[in-house]
Amino acid sequence: MLVGYTRVSKADGSQTTDLQRDALTAAGVDPNALYEDRASGKKEGRPELTACLKALRRGDTLVVWTLDRLGRDLRHLVNIVHDLTQRGIGLKVLTGQGAAIDTTTASGKLVFGIFAALAEFERELISERTIAGLAAARARGRKGGRPYKMTPAKVRLAMASMGQPDTNVGELCRELGIARQTLYRHVSPSGELREAGHKVLAQSRSR
Numbered sequence: 001m002l003v004g005y006t007r008v009s010k011a012d013g014s015q016t017t018d019l020q021r022d023a024l025t026a027a028g029v030d031p032n033a034l035y036e037d038r039a040s041g042k043k044e045g046r047p048e049l050t051a052c053l054k055a056l057r058r059g060d061t062l063v064v065w066t067l068d069r070l071g072r073d074l075r076h077l078v079n080i081v082h083d084l085t086q087r088g089i090g091l092k093v094l095t096g097q098g099a100a101i102d103t104t105t106a107s108g109k110l111v112f113g114i115f116a117a118l119a120e121f122e123r124e125l126i127s128e129r130t131i132a133g134l135a136a137a138r139a140r141g142r143k144g145g146r147p148y149k150m151t152p153a154k155v156r157l158a159m160a161s162m163g164q165p166d167t168n169v170g171e172l173c174r175e176l177g178i179a180r181q182t183l184y185r186h187v188s189p190s191g192e193l194r195e196a197g198h199k200v201l202a203q204s205r206s207r
Contacts, residue, residue: 001060002092004029005052007037007069017048020065023094029063053080061104065098125191150186158183163191172185 004024005031008015017036025031035052056062062084064070070091071077081091081103090104100107150158154176161167162183173180186197193201 001057002029002063003026003052003060004031004034004063005049005057005070006034006065007039007046007049009040010038020069023065024063027092027094053083056084056087056089061090061092063092063094065094067093067101068096078107141157149182150176150197150200152201154178155186155193155200158187159191159193159197161191162187162189 004027006017006020006024008017009074014131015038021031021034021036024034035048035055037046037048038207039046047129052062062070067077071080084104091101092104093099093101158176161172162169169180171185176183184194186194186200188194
């Protein structure tokens with residue numbers, strides 16, 4: 001079965017998916033098997049893409065107009081296609097720079113293999129640059145790594161607030177300027193310190 005996915009970047013009605021839908025249906029995709037998002041490709045939260053990927057079954061082929069309609073970047077695309085391949089699902093790109101990709105054919109698999117190799121090369125370059133940057137920083141007496149989003153004061157406030165049964169977690173996160181994942185990484189729902197929280201407090205004591 002052919003399943004289609006279309007996307008435009010703006011949700012204000014200034015862009016339409018008509019051209020994409022026409023191309024996909026001309027390629028044999030049933031109009032009832034089309035999924036459509038109106039969101040930037042950089043956004044992780046694309047509900048129709050999530051629904052589309054869940055709906056695909058072994059033997060199906062996902063069809064997109066151009067490669068950039070599907071993924072945020074090369075690594076994201078490689079991850080999606082790797083997951084589809086593991087599930088026995090193909091990918092076909094109709095036009096644009098990725099038009100040679102059709103993972104249901106031997107030549108299409110070869111083309112995507114080149115994409116995957118480039119993505120791996122990019123990851124290695126980033127890793128090498130990061131390691132070199134940290135080594136240079138250490139040589140100058142600086143510690144590497146990202147600064148903590150959580151400060152000792154925020155951790156203590158989170159502990160006190162999470163220990164109260166009437167605390168609204170969403171409001172607490174907005175007050176602290178952090179995401180829920182960050183909050184729960186440092187403090188448990190009952191207000192107890194977790195490993196990341198211990199590290200923040202320990203870092204403040206060592207200064």
